[in-house]
Amino acid sequence: MPEFQLKDSVITSLNAQEPWPDNVKLFQPYEVEQILLPDNASCLAVQAFLKMCNLPFEVEMRWNAEFMSPSGRVPFIKCGAFVVSELEPIVQFAANKGVSLCGRLSTEEKAEMRAYMSLITNVLVNAELYISWLDDDTYNAVTKVRNSSVYPWPLGWLQTRSKRNAVAKRLKALHWQEKTLEQVLSDVEQCCNSLSQRLGDRDYFFGTPTELDALVFGHVFTIITTRLPCRKLAETVRRHETLVSLAKRIDEQYFKRP
Amino acid sequence: MGTVYAKAEPGESEVGGGLFEFEEPIELDEEPIPKPTVKLGGVRARVDRVHVDGLNRTKDDIIKSTVDDLFHATDFEDVILRAHKVRRALDSMGCFRDIGVYIDVSSGPGATPEGLEVTFQVKELSRIVGGVNTTVSENEGNLVVGVKMPNVLGRGERVQAEYSMGYRSSSNFSIAATKPYPHKPLVPVVSATVYQQNHEYPWSGYRLLDRGLLLDLAFRTSPATKHNLQWEGLVRDTSVLSKTTSFRVRESSGPQMKSLVRHIVSVDRRDEPIFPSRGVFVQFSSELAGLGGGVAHLKTELAAQASLPLTDTLSVQASGAAGVLHDVFGSELADRLYLGGPASLRGFAQRGVGPQHDRLATGGLAYWAAALHLWAPLPFVPPRAGLGGLFRSHLFLNAGCLAAPEGGAAAWQALGEARAAAGGGVALRLGRVARLELNYCVPLRALPADRAAPGLQFGVAAHFL
Structure with a gap:
């Protein structure tokens, strides 16, 4: 179920200034027996993005990843106290920490x-x-x-x-x-x-x-x-x-x- | 043996009466058994006939077997006592209101010299009774719409449906069908309920949506001993309350299926359930989950209460509770045990004792709690009459502990870290099912992680520690 609260997003952007921690985890469904085509594509995209940015993370598979995700879609990352789901918010989150792949683009x-x-x-x-x-x-x-x-x-x-x-x-x-x-x-x-x-x-x-x-x-x-x-x-x-x-x-x- | 005349006056059915009368029918316990000034024990009497007036759709056989007892009376006192018992039995069928009893000497053909005629004047409840009311619980206000069909098939069967809508878009409903067997041995009552329940637990940061089926068999092995055998199958959907909810709580979200059997036995020898002054109450419930579904555990809980009158108005009460959860697999936050709050361990916030994660209660695997009360009527108010009968004041001391022990010696040590609180306050009786307490609490011993709640604490519940 999606939950968007102004307070939450303000807190997220305020606290996100700290550097990328080492214990970031990416949560997704089980790759072998559970994950479906659309979910697999978006999980792979996020993994590729994080690897391109050279940001360390660990993949953790959970049967209920979809329900744990704040937006109801996989994947999501847990970074300290924050949970961020899907590619675009994650890109935004990384940019707040000063990591961006499109900095030199016009x-x-x-x-x-x-x-x-x-x-x-x-x-x-x-x-x-x-x-x-x-x-x-x-x-x-x-x-x-x-x-x-x-x-x-x-x-x-x-x-x-x-x-x-x-x-x-x-x-x-x-x-x-x-x-x-x-x-x-x-x-x-x-x-x-x-x-x-x-x-x-x-x-x-x-x-x-x-x-x-x-x-x-x-x-x-x-x-x-x-x-x-x-x-x-x-x-x-x-x-x-x-x-x-x-x-x-x-x-x-x-x-x-x- | 005499004859039973049922259905004396047809056409006396009433329509639309009893709207909003959603409570269980008339309380008969208050009514004193008529005390004869003349000694009636020696007056020989027998019952020739029994009339039951006002029957319409209630089946004869069930009435016959209920009033049968009257024909065994041998003297007049016996007739009165048995008539009273029959009246109570008719009332407990939940099909009638306004039951009147008339006893007269019998006349007409077939009358014997000591013969009596007993007439029960009853009014059947209408076929369908509905009600709309509002309730306010800890989290939200609800509009409750209820429909009840008493005595559907004429033998005390009941169908009851309830739908409640909260302003937070939560909706609950339940449909229950009940069939009593008042004349079978052990007086069994069978019921089936389909329900959907929405509940938020802000103290633990999650929300539950339960959809399930509950089958229940209730029976009594003695007048004071009640058993319930239940099977419940449910699908529960757990979700977190906000984006900043602790990750420990977030991990438990998702749908789960649970299938369980439960046995509850209670022995109630109290003089009355809400403000008892003497007697013992014990309830033991055990729950085995894991017959199918994704959750398997064994949960047992015990609650006991004993009261002893000190003087005419003062009484002392000791109560205790304990519970153990043995998880096999899949038990999540909703299955765990919690302690603290105005109805359990007073002086602590709701679920305020035991394991916490980011100030959210995550529950434990074992707990115990004990309380000692001194009950007195309100000062300066006559204790029995009018308003005074609704209120009691008390002083209490309670203690308890909730832990998630690993087992062995550590378990005992974890359960030894008792939390305690003392205080006093007033209690108000709400009908015959619940009471309301307003207490001033002083936590005496708390661990740093606990959420103690010193000062005024307010609670409504059916069962208090």
């Missing part, structure tokens, strides 16, 4: 970056939600099993059903529910097109790694590496080789330690 570039980030949340995230919860094959074979894996019967069934309703309601409000799979895939295709056009043949979108790279990595890497009954989403994304190679590059550089 105002226009920053605005452009924001635009691409919201393109991703508006298209890729919704497409992931659509595939996971509204595509019957994926829902029955993967989402249902994984989402209810941490609950005893019949709580798993109840939880999965209520979450499916919540996701359907959200997609309906965004006019995604009535789309066909083909329409969803063509939206994804367009989104990937504009991303790969912006990327061109550079290593990163703005020369050096930014949170946009982290976000693209999170989604692209998760989509191409997650095995689902519906392979069309992965195939669509895989056609954009520059994005795939960006994801592989970030994976090599930040996640593969000898």
Whole structure:
């Protein structure tokens, strides 16, 4: 359940001036048996961002990470007394501590970056939600099993059903529910097109790694590496080789330690 | 043996009466048993007929077996006593109001020389009774809408629904169906309840949303001994109250399913439940969770109370409570034991004793508490009459400890760190179920982590330490 209180956010920004502590923990659902495609993408994006910033953190997996999170979405970090969830607030939180990846970008570039980030949340995230919860094959074979894996019967069934309703309601409000799979895939295709056009043949979108790279990595890497009954989403994304190679590059550089 | 005439005057049903009359029916205990000035014990008498007037939908068989007792009377005094008992039994069925008893010599064909006729004049409760009221609890005000259907199937069955809405968008509801078996051995009562409950615990920083089903079998093995066997299955959703709530509390959020069996036995030999002056009350409850669901534990709690009159108006009361929780897996904050507050350990804030995390109570695994009271009527007010009967004043000394011990010798040491408080105040009786206390408390011994509450403390509860 989201809780936003003015007092809380004022306290957060006042106290956030201290340097980044060593005992920061990132909370997310169980990777092997529980996590779903959209959650995995955002967890990976946050991890990539923190690694790009060279901020130390430890990953902790909890079955109830989603419910522990102040916004109801994963991942979230615990930094001293603060809990901050999702990529953008975490980016803001790090910036308050003087750590930022886009410090040398001009105002226009920053605005452009924001635009691409919201393109991703508006298209890729919704497409992931659509595939996971509204595509019957994926829902029955993967989402249902994984989402209810941490609950005893019949709580798993109840939880999965209520979450499916919540996701359907959200997609309906965004006019995604009535789309066909083909329409969803063509939206994804367009989104990937504009991303790969912006990327061109550079290593990163703005020369050096930014949170946009982290976000693209999170989604692209998760989509191409997650095995689902519906392979069309992965195939669509895989056609954009520059994005795939960006994801592989970030994976090599930040996640593969000898 | 005589004859029972039930359903004497049909058409006497009343509509719409009893609205807002949500309480249990008439209190009969106050009524003194008629004391004969003439010695009635020797007057031979037998009951020829019993009439029950005003029956409409109540089934005959249940009335017959209730009044059957009257036919065994041998003298007049016996008839009166048994008639009184039958009246009480009819009342406890919860189907009638205004029960009148008339005894007359029998006449007409078949009348015997010592024969009597007993007539019970009853009014059935209407088919559906509703009520709207407001309540104020510690955290919020509620609007409660209730509907009760007494005597649905004609044998004392009851269906009761209640919906309450708080201004903080919390909504609670419960639907309960009850079926008594007044003539079976052990007088069992079976009931089933479906409920949804929303409750905030600001002392611990969490909010619970419980949805569940409770099946209950109540029976008595002696007039004073009551047993409840229960099965409860519930899904509870824990969430934190604010963004700055301690992480220890945050960790326990999320939905959990719990399935448990519970046995409660209580022995009540007090002269009255709210302000007892003599007698003993003991209640022992044990709860085994883990038959399915994600929470497994064994929880036992004991509460005892003994009162002894010193003089006509003064009485002394000793009470004690103890509880142990043995966690197997999955027990979270809501399952743990807490101590402190106006109804438990006075002189401390609600849940103010024992393990705390960022000033939020996180509960313990074992506790004990004891209290000693000296009860007296209000000074300068006649103790029994009018208002004086509603109030008592008392001096108290209470002590207790809550701990989350690791086991072994450390456990005993942790439970030895007693907290104590003393004080005095006034108590007001609220009906026959609850009382209200206003006390001035002086904490005598507290640990630095405890939240002591010196000064005035106010509490409402059904059961006090």
